[in-house]
Each structure stands twice: as C-alpha cells, then as structure tokens.
Amino acid sequence: MGIKQLKKIFSILKPSEYSLDREIIKKYSLDWRGVYQGSSDLILFPKSVQSICKIMNLCQKNSIPLVPQGGNTGLVGGGVPRKNKNEVILNLSKLNKIRNLDLVGKSITIESGCILENIKNKLQKFNLEFPLSMGSRGNCQIGGNIATNAGGVNVIKYGTIRKNILGIEAVLPDGTIYNSLKNVKKNNTGLDLKHILIGSEGILGIITAATVQVFPLPKERIVIWASFKNFSDVLEFYQQITNSFNDLITSFEFMNKESIELLEKNEMKLDGLKKNQCYCLVEISNFLKIKDFHNFLISNINFNNLKTNDIIISKSESENSKLWSYRESIPLAEKKEKFIIAHDVSIPLIMINKFVKKTSIEIKKFEKNTRIINFGHLGDNNLHFNILVNSYSSDSKKSFVNSINRIVFDNVNQFNGAISAEHGIGQLRRDELRLSKNKSEIEKMKILKKAFDPKNILNPGKVI
Numbered sequence: 001m002g003i004k005q006l007k008k009i010f011s012i013l014k015p016s017e018y019s020l021d022r023e024i025i026k027k028y029s030l031d032w033r034g035v036y037q038g039s040s041d042l043i044l045f046p047k048s049v050q051s052i053c054k055i056m057n058l059c060q061k062n063s064i065p066l067v068p069q070g071g072n073t074g075l076v077g078g079g080v081p082r083k084n085k086n087e088v089i090l091n092l093s094k095l096n097k098i099r100n101l102d103l104v105g106k107s108i109t110i111e112s113g114c115i116l117e118n119i120k121n122k123l124q125k126f127n128l129e130f131p132l133s134m135g136s137r138g139n140c141q142i143g144g145n146i147a148t149n150a151g152g153v154n155v156i157k158y159g160t161i162r163k164n165i166l167g168i169e170a171v172l173p174d175g176t177i178y179n180s181l182k183n184v185k186k187n188n189t190g191l192d193l194k195h196i197l198i199g200s201e202g203i204l205g206i207i208t209a210a211t212v213q214v215f216p217l218p219k220e221r222i223v224i225w226a227s228f229k230n231f232s233d234v235l236e237f238y239q240q241i242t243n244s245f246n247d248l249i250t251s252f253e254f255m256n257k258e259s260i261e262l263l264e265k266n267e268m269k270l271d272g273l274k275k276n277q278c279y280c281l282v283e284i285s286n287f288l289k290i291k292d293f294h295n296f297l298i299s300n301i302n303f304n305n306l307k308t309n310d311i312i313i314s315k316s317e318s319e320n321s322k323l324w325s326y327r328e329s330i331p332l333a334e335k336k337e338k339f340i341i342a343h344d345v346s347i348p349l350i351m352i353n354k355f356v357k358k359t360s361i362e363i364k365k366f367e368k369n370t371r372i373i374n375f376g377h378l379g380d381n382n383l384h385f386n387i388l389v390n391s392y393s394s395d396s397k398k399s400f401v402n403s404i405n406r407i408v409f410d411n412v413n414q415f416n417g418a419i420s421a422e423h424g425i426g427q428l429r430r431d432e433l434r435l436s437k438n439k440s441e442i443e444k445m446k447i448l449k450k451a452f453d454p455k456n457i458l459n460p461g462k463v464i
C-alpha cells in the first residue's frame with residue numbers, strides 16, 4: 001500500500017497522532033540492540049483508546065499489518081516492523097495517563113504508554129513501590145512490560161509482572177475493547193483472558209491500560225557485593241542468605257568473572273572487592289527489627305572463612321545506587337562489543353553449575369575464540385548466557401550462530417529449563433520455539449492467535 005493511500009485511510013486521526021517523516025520512522029524501526037532494522041511508511045501515536053479502536057477497524061478492513069510498540073527496549077525484535085512488509089508502527093507513548101491510584105486497596109490503574117520509572121517515582125511520593133524494576137526502566141513502558149510479562153531484578157520478592165496484575169484493558173483486532181479493569185484480588189469468573197494477553201508480545205491485542213497491585217515502599221535497603229572462588233560457593237551463599245533473610249531479599253544477582261572483566265574494559269572498577277571467579281549482588285530491605293544489621297549479616301553469612309575483602313556492604317543510599325550501577329552496566333558494556341550471541345535462559349538452580357560447565361566446554365570445543373559471559377537474576381533461576389565471539393571459522397555467520405544456539409538450547413532442554421526466561425520470543429527465537437514447546441502446544445497457540453486475530457494483522461511474523 002502506498003503512502004498516499006495510507007494517508008487517506010488514517011486521515012481520521014489528528015495530525016499529532018501520526019508521522020510520515022522518514023527519519024522519525026527509521027529511528028522507531030530499529031531495535032535496542034541494533035540488530036533488527038525494519039521499515040515502514042507510517043508511525044501512529046494514538047492519544048486515546050477510541051483512536052486505537054478506529055485504527056484497528058481500519059487495519060482489519062484494509063488488511064494492514066500493525067506492530068505494537070512501547071519503549072522499544074525489547075531484546076528479541078518484537079516491537080519493530082520487519083523489512084519491506086508494509087507494516088505500520090503503533091507506538092503507545094502518547095497513551096500515558098494515570099487513571100486511578102487506590103491508596104486503600106493499594107493498586108494503580110495506568111495507561112500502557114506510562115514509562116516504568118515515572119510510575120515508580122510517582123508511587124514513591126506515597127511510600128509505595130511498583131513491583132517491577134529493571135535496567136531499562138527509564139524507557140520501557142507498562143504496556144510493553146505486560147506484553148512481555150517482564151521479570152527484572154525484583155522477581156524473587158514480587159514475582160513477574162503477571163503475578164501483580166489485577167485487570168487489563170485491551171483493544172482486540174476486531175476493534176472491540178476487552179475490559180477487566182476491576183480493582184479486586186479475587187475474580188473466578190470463568191477463563192481469565194487477561195492471562196492470555198499478558199506475555200502475548202503484541203500478537204493478540206493492544207494493551208491500553210492495566211490495574212496493578214502495589215506494595216509498601218521498602219523502608220531501608222542495603223546492597224551486598226560478594227565474590228566467590230566457584231559456583232558451588234555461590235549456591236551455598238544463596239542458601240544461607242535465603243534461609244536467614246527469606247522475604248527481606250528483594251534481589252539476588254549473579255555475574256561471572258568475564259562479566260566483571262567487561263566492565264573493567266569500560267573503565268568501571270569495583271574497588272575493595274577481591275578478584276574472583278564469581279560475584280553476587282544481593283539487595284535486602286525492611287530490616288528494621290534487626291538492630292545491628294551489619295553484625296547480624298556478617299555472623300549469618302560467615303561461611304568458608306569469608307574475608308572482609310570478599311564482601312562489600314553498602315552504608316548509604318548513594319552507595320546502593322553505585323553498587324547497582326555496576327550490575328546494570330553489563331548489558332550496556334555488551335552492546336559495545338562487535339559480536340555477541342545472547343541467550344536468556346532459565347535453569348533449575350540446582351542444575352545451573354552443571355549446565356554452565358557442560359555448555360561452556362561444548363562451545364569452546366566448537367569455537368575456541370569465544371568468551372562466555374554469564375550474569376542474571378540468579379534468585380529466579382534466570383541466566384543470561386552470552387557468548388562473545390572474537391573470531392569464528394564457519395561458512396556463514398548465520399550457520400555459526402545456529403550451531404551455537406543449538407548447543408545452548410539442547411543443554412537447556414536436557415536440564416529441563418526454558419529457552420527464554422524473560423525477554424520473550426519476538427523474531428529472534430521464533431524458529432526455535434519448537435525446541436521448547438511440543439507440536440500440540442504450538443498448534444493450540446496458533447488456534448488462539450486465529451481466534452483473536454483471524455486476519456493476522458497484529459505483529460505478524462513474531463512469536464509463531
């Protein structure tokens with residue numbers, strides 16, 4: 001469809017609700033990692049749910065494919081158009097009102113274009129916490145978070161965003177509105193469609209708003225960085241710290257030596273911490289009842305003669321932020337590298353060590369000029385198993401990447417894990433979905449897709 005035709009079809013929208021500017025469109029057609037550069041002739045910025053209903057009707061009638069987009073921080077190419085497929089981008093950033101804050105029931109109803117960090121800051125003023133946090137919080141949007149069932153650094157405490165969603169409003173491909181925005185915790189009225197929309201990566205409907213459970217803001221927090229000579233020690237530390245502090249733990253992150261070396265390459269140095277094979281960051285909150293927390297902590301995690309330079313314990317909020325910044329800089333440092341094959345996998349905690357050892361040996365055997373960068377939300381069994389490739393001997397880059405992926409995913413399956421823990425499927429893992437789900441599951445997913453979107457106008461070519 002040509003630009004003229006598109007312009008005519010969407011002329012019912014206000015001029016501030018769309019753009020045909022090539023430069024603007026190009027920017028929104030590139031994913032965060034810079035891997036997927038798609039193309040489009042039109043980007044829409046609807047300001048109201050009514051506008052989205054009209055857009056859906058027009059797209060359905062004219063068979064125009066639509067790509068829902070939030071903050072475009074997704075890491076699997078799900079929120080950008082494909083190349084030369086005449087797809088229109090539907091960017092949700094202008095649908096960004098806070099509709100309601102219930103201080104009694106502790107919930108917030110927000111539109112999908114709200115930026116995660118803005119909502120967190122707003123709630124802080126009321127001593128409340130939004131139960132999701134992650135490195136992309138300054139750009140990602142609530143709709144994108146829900147569409148990817150985002151995890152982040154607080155899953156150990158609050159679960160993924162799915163666990164905290166009370167209701168959703170979405171525009172479906174036929175232009176109708178699905179609305180379950182009820183501010184109640186219990187609702188057992190038949191099949192719960194909101195759970196099908198959560199994590200659906202824009203292939204079933206446009207999420208326009210959600211009611212989310214919020215929590216009292218943790219009163220004080222400390223951040224611990226500790227270093228260990230091997231992964232078995234990390235697991236022992238994990239057991240001790242979870243036994244001692246249980247639900248006071250808000251994050252438990254892991255990084256291997258290579259992750260820290262990548263930071264050092266970017267001139268970030270964790271002063272005062274002994275160099276080692278493995279590192280952990282733990283955040284603990286709400287410890288008012290324990291008077292001398294520092295002593296309590298040291299006496300409770302005094303295993304294997306942990307020495308003072310094996311551990312850093314923050315003493316102020318500014319130190320907390322500084323210590324977190326090391327962990328959150330790893331994806332940014334990775335982005336600067338020329339060739340990284342990234343994996344976001346889940347492995348049962350008890351098996352992670354075996355998985356890492358076996359997979360690393362097999363990868364090194366296949367291509368020795370590689371470095372394995374492991375980090376992630378260990379408390380949720382989530383490991384970013386990324387391979388930095390210095391050089392490779394293979395016919396093509398594509399077949400090299402496929403072979404590496406095959407090694408990683410065969411091992412993920414062998415250890416009964418998941419090939420995507422929190423980033424989703426998008427374009428990146430679409431063809432590999434069959435490695436993780438059986439034929440019948442994929443068939444059922446296709447039936448659902450058809451029931452919601454018979455003309456396949458929503459995010460075609462993604463997920464299934």
Ligand SMILES: Cc1cc2nc3c(=O)[nH]c(=O)nc-3n(C[C@H](O)[C@H](O)[C@H](O)COP(=O)(O)OP(=O)(O)OC[C@H]3O[C@@H](n4cnc5c(N)ncnc54)[C@H](O)[C@@H]3O)c2cc1C
Binds near residue numbers: 074136139423462
């Ligand atoms: C530095 C960095 C750190 C990150 N850390 C984490 C992390 O710890 N945990 C984690 O889970 N993810 C993480 N991510 C990935 C990413 O931030 C999340 O997937 C996030 O939830 C995506 O939100 P977004 O608004 O950017 O969505 P987008 O990237 O714009 O879109 C993601 C998917 O959702 C769909 N979508 C977007 N909005 C809507 C809507 N309103 N309705 C329907 N479909 C929609 C899109 O079509 C696409 O398929 C990180 C990314 C970066 C860059």
